[in-house]
Amino acid sequence: MSSRSFPKGFLWGAATAAHQVEGNNLNNDFWQLEHAAAEHGVQFSGDAVDSYHRYQEDMRLLADAGLNAYRFSIEWSRIEPSPGKFSKAQLAHYRRMIDEAERLGVKPVVTLHHFTHPIWFGETGAWLGKGAVEAFSRYVEQACTILDGVEWVCTINEPNVLAVNHGQLRRVAEGKEYQRVGALPDTEIGEALIAAHRAAAPLVREATGAKVGWTVANQALVPVPGSESKHAEVQHIWEDMYLEPARDDDFVGVQSYTSQLVDENGIVPHPEHPDNTIMGWAYRPDALGIAVRHTHDVVGDVPIVVTENGIATSDDQRRIAYTGEALRHLRDAMDDGIDVHGYLHWSLLDNFEWGRWDPTFGLIAVDRETFERHPKPSLAWLGDIARANAI
Ligand code: BGC
Numbered sequence: 001m002s003s004r005s006f007p008k009g010f011l012w013g014a015a016t017a018a019h020q021v022e023g024n025n026l027n028n029d030f031w032q033l034e035h036a037a038a039e040h041g042v043q044f045s046g047d048a049v050d051s052y053h054r055y056q057e058d059m060r061l062l063a064d065a066g067l068n069a070y071r072f073s074i075e076w077s078r079i080e081p082s083p084g085k086f087s088k089a090q091l092a093h094y095r096r097m098i099d100e101a102e103r104l105g106v107k108p109v110v111t112l113h114h115f116t117h118p119i120w121f122g123e124t125g126a127w128l129g130k131g132a133v134e135a136f137s138r139y140v141e142q143a144c145t146i147l148d149g150v151e152w153v154c155t156i157n158e159p160n161v162l163a164v165n166h167g168q169l170r171r172v173a174e175g176k177e178y179q180r181v182g183a184l185p186d187t188e189i190g191e192a193l194i195a196a197h198r199a200a201a202p203l204v205r206e207a208t209g210a211k212v213g214w215t216v217a218n219q220a221l222v223p224v225p226g227s228e229s230k231h232a233e234v235q236h237i238w239e240d241m242y243l244e245p246a247r248d249d250d251f252v253g254v255q256s257y258t259s260q261l262v263d264e265n266g267i268v269p270h271p272e273h274p275d276n277t278i279m280g281w282a283y284r285p286d287a288l289g290i291a292v293r294h295t296h297d298v299v300g301d302v303p304i305v306v307t308e309n310g311i312a313t314s315d316d317q318r319r320i321a322y323t324g325e326a327l328r329h330l331r332d333a334m335d336d337g338i339d340v341h342g343y344l345h346w347s348l349l350d351n352f353e354w355g356r357w358d359p360t361f362g363l364i365a366v367d368r369e370t371f372e373r374h375p376k377p378s379l380a381w382l383g384d385i386a387r388a389n390a391i
Contacts, residue, residue, distance in 0.1 A: 004391050005388075005389055005390035013069030014382075016051065016072050018074065019075065021058075025045065027118055028077035029119060033355075057373060066386045073111035080118055083124075107151060112156070132196065154214055156200075158216065159190060159193040160185045160190065193242075210250075213305075219260055252305075256287050258287050278314070304338065304341065308345075309326055309343070312353070323345065363375065
């Protein structure tokens, strides 16, 4: 194996999340929030990119390009529209997605929770509500009934970002100010998510035999000289407390986009710069290497899958440049002995970026009037890497 090739069976794919692509998830908390916050300029998910009906085309484009894995999430609010009442039809829908992936020779990587929950779960206090872990476990048990043959299952996506977002809502509900910059995860919500993951992971493992893990947002935090102790404190609250439970898992998902400095006041906001992405994030393809190495430092020998990495840009050549460089940093980390099993690009499709439509992360553009898919050159480029299994 030349140093720039990847191990046999390496997962090369792309990722999406239900609420960002399906459309009309009327029964979840984010739909509710979009409507409640409309006056602040928050946009609606609406039909999203209608992947609920067009998933076959989406997966076919991915497979035809040469990719061999598709990470998608199943939507709790569709599967359990009211507490304890499960929709057999919706479960069958997600089973058809899994079957379709398998038919195309694509490995499904299934996320059970990607940021959204049913409205009823929010009404019972969401993750801090009494019985949250039991409610999530009950849903997970039902989800397991359709996961036969799936090898990779993520329980909860980015619990740390979820704890930032729900922490903000909690602050506002308590009459405190919304923190525009530098908000950290709410540790109490984080602990509740850890409990939910610890309850769900063994259920999935026993029912399906899949490799089970969760996916953590890695901010590739770097200390400003002299701020090492603040850096250690922030890094623990931001990501390490979510990586530590992954030591008991079959794999951990690394999600990386950018890197940030930490000074004595905490995380330093991204300075304005012409190279910043549409998200306003610093252009840092090297972040992936930092994130993978840091994750390895915390989890030890637990296998890693890059479950998200990408860039919001309208210039597809820039997406190719960013991703090519990120992959070189990933390969360097692997050369140093870190066990990485896959790279899943965020995202397969331009999609609903949680209240905004302008950040385009996709390998495929979508006409939001006709839902026509337009693959970008980056899709074929990544597919060629997948076919060669080398950079
Ligand atoms: C999330 C995705 C999101 C992406 C880009 C991650 O935080 O898992 O849902 O679209 O980053 O912001």
